[in-house]
Amino acid sequence: MTQPILQLENVHTYIEQYHILQGITFDVAENGFTVIVGRNGAGKTTTLRTIIGLWQAKSGTVKLRGQEIQDQTTSEIARAGVAYVPENMGIFGDLTVRENMILAARRGKFDTDRLEWIFGLFPPIKKFWNLAAGNLSGGQKQMLAIARAIIEPSDLLLIDEPTKGIAPAIIEDMIDAFLELKRMQTTILLVEQNFAFAAALGDDVVVIDDGQVVHRGAMETLSSNPDLQQQYLGLALNE
Numbered sequence: 001m002t003q004p005i006l007q008l009e010n011v012h013t014y015i016e017q018y019h020i021l022q023g024i025t026f027d028v029a030e031n032g033f034t035v036i037v038g039r040n041g042a043g044k045t046t047t048l049r050t051i052i053g054l055w056q057a058k059s060g061t062v063k064l065r066g067q068e069i070q071d072q073t074t075s076e077i078a079r080a081g082v083a084y085v086p087e088n089m090g091i092f093g094d095l096t097v098r099e100n101m102i103l104a105a106r107r108g109k110f111d112t113d114r115l116e117w118i119f120g121l122f123p124p125i126k127k128f129w130n131l132a133a134g135n136l137s138g139g140q141k142q143m144l145a146i147a148r149a150i151i152e153p154s155d156l157l158l159i160d161e162p163t164k165g166i167a168p169a170i171i172e173d174m175i176d177a178f179l180e181l182k183r184m185q186t187t188i189l190l191v192e193q194n195f196a197f198a199a200a201l202g203d204d205v206v207v208i209d210d211g212q213v214v215h216r217g218a219m220e221t222l223s224s225n226p227d228l229q230q231q232y233l234g235l236a237l238n239e
């Protein structure tokens, strides 16, 4: 079996005095789509922030291609090939869509083919190219945040809850865009509350509860078994 691109081993993260991640262990397969699910406050965002170095693990290891990265800074981890779309999306509302994209492009220049590919994935990016990003709808802002993260190729894309507050019709469009990313063999680790969305995309799933991994394995095993869903997720994801 090939080495996973990312491996977390017994990761403990504290926020101030609070022991939030309590021994998180899981792998992310290269070219796969892994989804982290779990109820509110379970520690999903903290897990992504620990991987990208915005929180520092107090103990345990995070390995990228076998190299320990848990003591590296966020910019070092980003340079090593990890892109991150935070829950708040991190876009600049007073800059145009184009300017937001330029800031995310290395050397401030676009690869034309890649930009066309992104326009195909997310048509609103092309349509509102010269509009201040603050005027976009919630779903369009989310698309812009993802477009910024993929304007340069990365080895691993971390995305935090892209469906949050997004209308169902837009969620369908996002599923199509993510399926296309999957076809392009982008390795993705997604945090998601919407189980239908997670199940439509995930190859593998990690369930976190109260700072611990309570289940991991093939998404198919969980998505095809309502009893398992009830056991691990309760009603939290279907509210």
Ligand SMILES: Nc1ncnc2c1ncn2[C@@H]1O[C@H](COP(=O)(O)OP(=O)(O)OP(=O)(O)O)[C@@H](O)[C@H]1O
Binding pocket: 015, 016, 018, 020, 038, 039, 040, 041, 042, 043, 044, 045, 046, 047, 193
């Ligand atoms: N900056 C912070 N200061 C103190 N506690 C925090 C901070 N950020 C998160 N926490 C706490 O850490 C725990 C895990 O939060 P986290 O955001 O990782 O959960 P989550 O699973 O992503 O939840 P949600 O689905 O609600 O976003 C929660 O109890 C939260 O209150």
